Amino acid sequence: MFEFLNFLFPQSTCLACGAGTSPLCLDCRKYMASLTSCRYCACFVLPEDKFCPNCHGDKPPFSLARAALPYEGELRQRLKELKYYNKAWLARPLAALMHQAYDIHYRGLVFDGLVAVPLSPQRIKQREYNQAERLASHLAKNLGFPLLKDALLRAKETPPLYNVGRQERFALLLDCFVAVSEKVSGRNLLLIDDIYTTGATCFACSQALLAAGAKDVCVLAVASGRSFSLASEKLIK
Numbered sequence: 001m002f003e004f005l006n007f008l009f010p011q012s013t014c015l016a017c018g019a020g021t022s023p024l025c026l027d028c029r030k031y032m033a034s035l036t037s038c039r040y041c042a043c044f045v046l047p048e049d050k051f052c053p054n055c056h057g058d059k060p061p062f063s064l065a066r067a068a069l070p071y072e073g074e075l076r077q078r079l080k081e082l083k084y085y086n087k088a089w090l091a092r093p094l095a096a097l098m099h100q101a102y103d104i105h106y107r108g109l110v111f112d113g114l115v116a117v118p119l120s121p122q123r124i125k126q127r128e129y130n131q132a133e134r135l136a137s138h139l140a141k142n143l144g145f146p147l148l149k150d151a152l153l154r155a156k157e158t159p160p161l162y163n164v165g166r167q168e169r170f171a172l173l174l175d176c177f178v179a180v181s182e183k184v185s186g187r188n189l190l191l192i193d194d195i196y197t198t199g200a201t202c203f204a205c206s207q208a209l210l211a212a213g214a215k216d217v218c219v220l221a222v223a224s225g226r227s228f229s230l231a232s233e234k235l236i237k
Helices: 002-008 026-034 071-085 088-105 119-125 131-143 165-174 200-213
Strands: 062-069 115-118 153-154 177-179 188-197 216-222
Touching: 026 062, 026 088, 062 088, 071 088, 071 131, 071 188, 071 200, 071 216, 088 131, 088 216, 115 131, 131 188, 153 200, 165 200, 177 200, 188 200
Parallel strands: 062 216, 115 188, 188 216
Antiparallel strands: 153 177
16 A cells, blocks of 8 residues: 555655655554554553543543554654645545554444544635545545545634643633534544644544534544653654
């Protein structure tokens, strides 16, 4: 899969470490498979830890959240380019990265559809596209599940959240999303986002989907943060 994508698209080095000649080198594939996540969310933790400091064992509305790799190094730069610098072509190799993470964490599960975290019309106008929807579109084709477009909508605008603390994020995103019951009711859904940070966005989106009648929600992102206990560890290679 990655070799074919490398032929079609100008991503000629590893998305995770920047080395090699493949969108995901062999060492980073092994590294991805070795990572341990919080039992509830996508935050990466030490193998002996059960929960990250964000969860503390408190069950979120989604059943499970996972990410491919830590939001660090080369991958962090590629995600910024997808999100802010109009490099939409990166969505396809990044979705292939998510597909590999799906095979690790969700193999054997069947979802009735994929739902992308929505952007407001104002943000789409600024960026020209919703990066989560681009990722979800490619991943849906790879997995053979339908993409449920416009099943989840943004009901209100929020300020940029990248410098906002966890509690404030949750407050700002309260009642920020609304789901269309005709599209989600009774369905097992996989919610797609580019970056899992505090979990506030996925928390609010999952609440909206479940309130509209969704049977269950799981989350998959390209990247996530690390537990504080892992913050000082050296990145891949």
